[in-house]
Amino acid sequence: MIPRHMQITLGLLLLAFAAGGTYMFQLRQHDIRTARNSSTELPVAAPASGPQTSVMLAVAYDDDAVVESRQSNAALPPDRSGRARELLRLLLSNYLQQPSPHPLGQGSDVRDVFVVEGGLYVVDLNSAFAEEHPSGILVEQLTLASMVETLAANLPDVRRVRFLVDGKERSTLAGHADLTADYDAAAIHQFISELR
Amino acid sequence: MPWIKQGVTRRTLVCIAGAMFLLLIKSFSAEEKRLTVYLPQTNFQVPVTENAAHEYVRLLDLLEHFGDVNLKAEKFSIKLKLAGVEGQFVDGAQRAHIGRATIQADAPFRIADGNVLAPVSVLDQLLGTYIKKPVELHASGRRMFVDGAAAIFVADLKRSESSTLQLKFPLAVNPTISTEGGRVRLTFSHEPVVFYSNAIAYQDKLISQLTFSEQNGTAQLDITGTAPLMASFSDGGRGIAIAAVPAPQKATATAASPTPPPVTGTAPAAGVTPAPAGPGATPVGTVPAAPTSPAPAANGARFFVMIDAAHGGDEPGAKFTEQTMEKDVVLILAHRLRAELQSHGVNSVMLRSSDQTLSTEQRAVAANTQRADLYITIHATLAGKGVRVYTAMQSSAAPLQSGPFLPWSSAQSPFVGRSRNLAAAVATEIGGKGLSASNLGAAVAPLNNIAAPALALEVGPRGLGGGVDSLEKATYQNLIAQAVATAIANQRAKPGELP
Numbered sequence: 001m002i003p004r005h006m007q008i009t010l011g012l013l014l015l016a017f018a019a020g021g022t023y024m025f026q027l028r029q030h031d032i033r034t035a036r037n038s039s040t041e042l043p044v045a046a047p048a049s050g051p052q053t054s055v056m057l058a059v060a061y062d063d064d065a066v067v068e069s070r071q072s073n074a075a076l077p078p079d080r081s082g083r084a085r086e087l088l089r090l091l092l093s094n095y096l097q098q099p100s101p102h103p104l105g106q107g108s109d110v111r112d113v114f115v116v117e118g119g120l121y122v123v124d125l126n127s128a129f130a131e132e133h134p135s136g137i138l139v140e141q142l143t144l145a146s147m148v149e150t151l152a153a154n155l156p157d158v159r160r161v162r163f164l165v166d167g168k169e170r171s172t173l174a175g176h177a178d179l180t181a182d183y184d185a186a187a188i189h190q191f192i193s194e195l196r
Numbered sequence: 197m198p199w200i201k202q203g204v205t206r207r208t209l210v211c212i213a214g215a216m217f218l219l220l221i222k223s224f225s226a227e228e229k230r231l232t233v234y235l236p237q238t239n240f241q242v243p244v245t246e247n248a249a250h251e252y253v254r255l256l257d258l259l260e261h262f263g264d265v266n267l268k269a270e271k272f273s274i275k276l277k278l279a280g281v282e283g284q285f286v287d288g289a290q291r292a293h294i295g296r297a298t299i300q301a302d303a304p305f306r307i308a309d310g311n312v313l314a315p316v317s318v319l320d321q322l323l324g325t326y327i328k329k330p331v332e333l334h335a336s337g338r339r340m341f342v343d344g345a346a347a348i349f350v351a352d353l354k355r356s357e358s359s360t361l362q363l364k365f366p367l368a369v370n371p372t373i374s375t376e377g378g379r380v381r382l383t384f385s386h387e388p389v390v391f392y393s394n395a396i397a398y399q400d401k402l403i404s405q406l407t408f409s410e411q412n413g414t415a416q417l418d419i420t421g422t423a424p425l426m427a428s429f430s431d432g433g434r435g436i437a438i439a440a441v442p443a444p445q446k447a448t449a450t451a452a453s454p455t456p457p458p459v460t461g462t463a464p465a466a467g468v469t470p471a472p473a474g475p476g477a478t479p480v481g482t483v484p485a486a487p488t489s490p491a492p493a494a495n496g497a498r499f500f501v502m503i504d505a506a507h508g509g510d511e512p513g514a515k516f517t518e519q520t521m522e523k524d525v526v527l528i529l530a531h532r533l534r535a536e537l538q539s540h541g542v543n544s545v546m547l548r549s550s551d552q553t554l555s556t557e558q559r560a561v562a563a564n565t566q567r568a569d570l571y572i573t574i575h576a577t578l579a580g581k582g583v584r585v586y587t588a589m590q591s592s593a594a595p596l597q598s599g600p601f602l603p604w605s606s607a608q609s610p611f612v613g614r615s616r617n618l619a620a621a622v623a624t625e626i627g628g629k630g631l632s633a634s635n636l637g638a639a640v641a642p643l644n645n646i647a648a649p650a651l652a653l654e655v656g657p658r659g660l661g662g663g664v665d666s667l668e669k670a671t672y673q674n675l676i677a678q679a680v681a682t683a684i685a686n687q688r689a690k691p692g693e694l695p
Contacts, residue, residue, distance in 0.1 A: 065579070137586060138577065138579055138584060171556055171641060176575065178556075180644075187589050188589075190637070195636070
């Protein structure tokens with residue numbers, strides 16, 4: 001016959017064990033969720049190894065409706081396509097952080113950048129970029145202008161930029177900005193100047 | 197005195213009989229109150245009752261039109277379940293719980309005869325929560341529009357010796373028409389028609405005023421004129437023309453006042469004629485009177501502005517709140533601009549006047565094929581403040597094309613210079629109204645594809661951080677519409693700017 005006080009102690013121990021197990025399980029689930037989200041929300045940053053170079057990012061600020069230049073350092077791949085892709089991903093990482101000067105939808109990313117003769121750069125955005133992008137003429141123009149200006153400021157041969165979404169042409173980014181035409185780097189520079 | 201008693205009795209009986217007769221007459225003549233509910237494909241009416249100065253609808257009568265309703269009655273409460281959403285209503289309570297939402301009413305819910313009496317004023321919230329679709333309630337007129345059923349119509353005054361008021365509806369209509377001297381009344385009992393203004397006053401020899409009202413589940417349109425008027429249908433019931441009654445062929449000199457003939461039958465649809473409006477229309481009520489009214493083109497040119505209320509239908513644009521979307525805000529603004537242009541003697545055409553889905557390519561095709569002389573697309577945003585006027589981001593130095601064809605992607609090139617001049621004039625005029633305005637070149641669809649001077653307006657709140665309320669204010673929208681219309685009229689007067 002087990003004494004009554006021993007029964008109570010054993011019961012309390014079992015209860016504490018069950019509660020602790022549940023808490024540990026929830027903590028683990030939370031870690032898994034956090035790790036999964038962080039891997040999908042932010043684009044892959046530029047590789048950490050290799051020589052760091054100074055780059056100029058044209059960062060859009062919604063509150064002031066301007067695009068401002070900001071110096072940064074990054075290790076960039078040697079090829080033009082890879083450099084363009086990593087530059088844009090570095091720019092997007094500014095927009096996807098909290099707080100953001102120009103919030104974009106979660107999961108926005110640049111899939112690839114193709115370089116065509118004649119200074120044409122074709123930027124392939126992922127579907128989340130377009131589907132989750134805030135809707136409005138100015139906010140869409142700010143996004144595209146900052147991307148074009150960032151490319152033109154760091155890659156001297158950029159003349160025009162065209163945007164695709166998931167490898168296909170799309171009429172507008174989020175209902176306003178025209179994606180059927182090429183964006184002229186000089187015209188975008190003028191647009192940014194007019195914003196100031 | 198038996199004769200007195202007999203007389204009193206007789207008089208009493210006569211009085212009672214008279215009172216009963218009056219009550220009977222009153223009961224027959226009293227108009228039954230009803231709420232009309234419009235759905236995209238159909239409509240129905242539910243009776244409205246009054247209790248303690250508040251109007252009520254039997255909720256079960258309303259909900260059963262949207263599916264099977266499961267009712268659970270308890271002593272002082274009723275649970276109504278529709279499409280998996282359960283609502284609980286307690287007798288005398290001003291709050292009801294539907295799903296996870298709480299609806300606060302301005303009058304208590306009532307339980308009577310195993311049914312819920314719900315205040316009319318919260319029916320849009322109640323129904324919207326149950327069916328998860330947008331519901332718009334016009335409580336004073338007892339009209340409710342479900343899932344974007346409201347059909348906005350437009351009125352164009354065609355000026356001539358004998359002016360004609362053209363009413364264009366997005367759907368075929370069949371109103372009851374009554375005429376009385378210089379007034380025509382159209383009563384819409386089943387059509388979900390709505391108008392953007394309560395009244396428009398015309399400075400015209402024949403048509404003097406148009407008023408729109410909603411009452412007891414119907415919409416009424418009254419057109420008054422200085423001479424007897426008649427109405428005739430066209431375009432398969434989508435158009436109604438209000439004009440003067442034709443003068444009699446033979447002078448009989450007998451009729452003191454001519455009797456309007458009955459409404460004529462359906463006329464064949466007219467072709468696309470993009471020159472609908474005449475000058476002199478001054479909206480009153482929600483839209484203030486315009487200050488000036490320049491004379492129309494003396495040569496009778498068909499100059500017209502194509503107003504494009506951006507987005508629409510399945511493409512709502514920016515979503516400002518759960519209920520308010522960019523497509524709705526810009527449609528009202530487009531109507532206001534149209535009224536202002538009319539008052540400045542500038543013809544205009546609305547590219548969409550209801551909740552239609554149109555691609556940017558379709559919009560450009562419509563503007564180009566109808567040969568619009570000026571294209572304005574209207575957008576709205578909560579970002580920034582004031583109005584931003586955009587023109588196409590193309591180089592004006594681009595080679596001009598010769599011949600009848602223009603490249604689709606650069607159709608705007610030959611017109612960029614004039615577009616920019618007009619944009620500057622519009623921004624200046626808006627600035628003159630004390631509003632923030634800027635003028636930019638940007639790649640806004642479909643400006644590049646328009647073969648005419650083209651602008652995009654993006655209207656933001658009046659001040660930084662202003663919400664959708666600021667954006668929707670009639671006074672603010674009217675200021676913008678006036679400024680844009682004035683700039684267009686002034687620019688048109690300059691040689692070489694606008695045709």
